[in-house]
Amino acid sequence: MKQVVLVAPRHLALIEASAPAPRFGEVLVEVKATAICGTDIHIYTGQTSVVYPRVPGHEFTGIVEQVGEGVTGFSPGDAVALNPNLSCNNCELCILGKENLCPNGLFMGRETDGSLREHLTVPQSLVFKMPSHVSFAEGALIQPLSTVVHGQRRADIKSGESVAVIGQGATGLMHTRLSKLAGAYPVIAVGRSQWKLDLALQMGADFVVSASQGDPVAQVARLTGSLGADVVIEAVGNPDTVRQALDMLKPGGRMLGHGISPQPLPSLDLYRMYRKETTLMFPRALTRADFYMATSLVASKRLDLKPLITREYALEEASAAFRFAEEERLQVLRVVIKP
Numbered sequence: 106m107k108q109v110v111l112v113a114p115r116h117l118a119l120i121e122a123s124a125p126a127p128r129f130g131e132v133l134v135e136v137k138a139t140a141i142c143g144t145d146i147h148i149y150t151g152q153t154s155v156v157y158p159r160v161p162g163h164e165f166t167g168i169v170e171q172v173g174e175g176v177t178g179f180s181p182g183d184a185v186a187l188n189p190n191l192s193c194n195n196c197e198l199c200i201l202g203k204e205n206l207c208p209n210g211l212f213m214g215r216e217t218d219g220s221l222r223e224h225l226t227v228p229q230s231l232v233f234k235m236p237s238h239v240s241f242a243e244g245a246l247i248q249p250l251s252t253v254v255h256g257q258r259r260a261d262i263k264s265g266e267s268v269a270v271i272g273q274g275a276t277g278l279m280h281t282r283l284s285k286l287a288g289a290y291p292v293i294a295v296g297r298s299q300w301k302l303d304l305a306l307q308m309g310a311d312f313v314v315s316a317s318q319g320d321p322v323a324q325v326a327r328l329t330g331s332l333g334a335d336v337v338i339e340a341v342g343n344p345d346t347v348r349q350a351l352d353m354l355k356p357g358g359r360m361l362g363h364g365i366s367p368q369p370l371p372s373l374d375l376y377r378m379y380r381k382e383t384t385l386m387f388p389r390a391l392t393r394a395d396f397y398m399a400t401s402l403v404a405s406k407r408l409d410l411k412p413l414i415t416r417e418y419a420l421e422e423a424s425a426a427f428r429f430a431e432e433e434r435l436q437v438l439r440v441v442i443k444p
C-alpha cells in the first residue's frame with residue numbers, strides 16, 4: 106500500500122509499505138479521507154517535534170475492510186470515523202473517564218503513525234459509525250468537532266449567557282455554532298477575514314466583529330452592555346488574542362483556551378484576573394464520550410461540516426496539500442487528502 110511519511114521538516118515522501126492485518130480486538134480500515142489541521146502543520150514544519158519517519162494525519166474516516174477476532178458491532182463495508190487518541194485504558198485517569206489526559210497515551214500522526222496511508226488497524230474502541238448523510242471528507246471533521254464538544258462541555262454555557270468566540274477557523278466556527286445550540290445570546294464571532302465572518306453568521310452568530318477594523322475588545326463590550334462576555338472562547342492561540350480574550354471577559358466570566366500555540370504567553374496580570382474572578386480553562390483533546398456526542402450531533406444535522414472543507418487533494422499530492430495549507434493559511438479552513 107502507499108503511505109505518506111514525513112522524513113524531515115517540510116519534506117514528505119510517498120513510499121510503499123506492507124498492509125497491516127487486524128489483531129485481536131482490532132479493525133482494519135481502508136482510509137478514505139484525512140483532514141489537515143494546525144496541529145499537522147506544526148508537525149510538518151518541525152515546530153512540534155516527532156520521531157522521523159512519521160506518517161501524519163489524525164482527522165480521518167474510512168471503510169471497515171476486515172474485523173479481527175473479538176470485534177463486535179462492526180462489519181466490512183461500514184463507513185467509520187476514527188478517534189486518533191490511543192489511551193492505555195488502565196491508568197487512574199483512564200479509569201476516571203479522563204483518557205484524554207492518559208500519561209501513557211499516544212496521538213496518531215504524532216507519537217505513532219497516522220492516517221495518510223491506504224490501510225491501517227485500530228482498536229475497536231476508537232471506531233465510530235459515521236452518519237450516513239455525510240461524505241468521508243466531512244466525516245473527517247468529526248474529530249476536531251469532538252475537541253470542540255469537549256471544550257463546550259467544560260465551558261458549560263447556560264442559556265442566555267453571552268459568548269464571544271475569537272478566531273473563525275474551523276474549530277472557532279464550530280464553537281460559534283455549538284454556543285448558539287447551547288442557547289447563548291448573544292454569540293459574537295470575532296475574526297479577521299470577512300469571508301469567515303460571513304460563514305460565522307451562517308453558523309448562527311448573532312453579531313460579528315471584524316478584528317481588523319477597530320478594537321475588538323471595545324466592540325464586544327458594546328455588544329454585551331459594557332461588562333463583557335460571560336464566556337470567551339479563544340480559538341487562535343497567540344499571546345495577543347489570549348490577552349484580548351481576558352480583556353473581553355465579564356467579571357466572574359470564564360475563558361476557554363482552544364487555540365494551541367507552541368509559543369509561551371509572556372505575562373499574565375494575576376491581580377487583574379483576581380479582581381475579575383476569572384476562570385481559565387484549557388481543554389485538551391477529547392474523550393470517547395465527546396467523540397460519540399460529536400457523531401450524534403452531526404447525525405442530527407444541527408451542524409453542517411461541508412462549508413469547512415476548502416479543497417481536496419489525492420494522497421500523491423500530499424506535499425502540495427501541506428504547502429497550500431501552510432502558505433495560504435488565511436484562505437483555508439480544512440484541506441482534505443484522499444487516497
Ligand SMILES: [Zn+2]
Pocket residue numbers: 141142143144145163164249
Ligand atoms: Zn486536528
Ligand SMILES: [Zn+2]
Pocket residue numbers: 192193194195196197198199204207208209210
Ligand atoms: Zn491511561
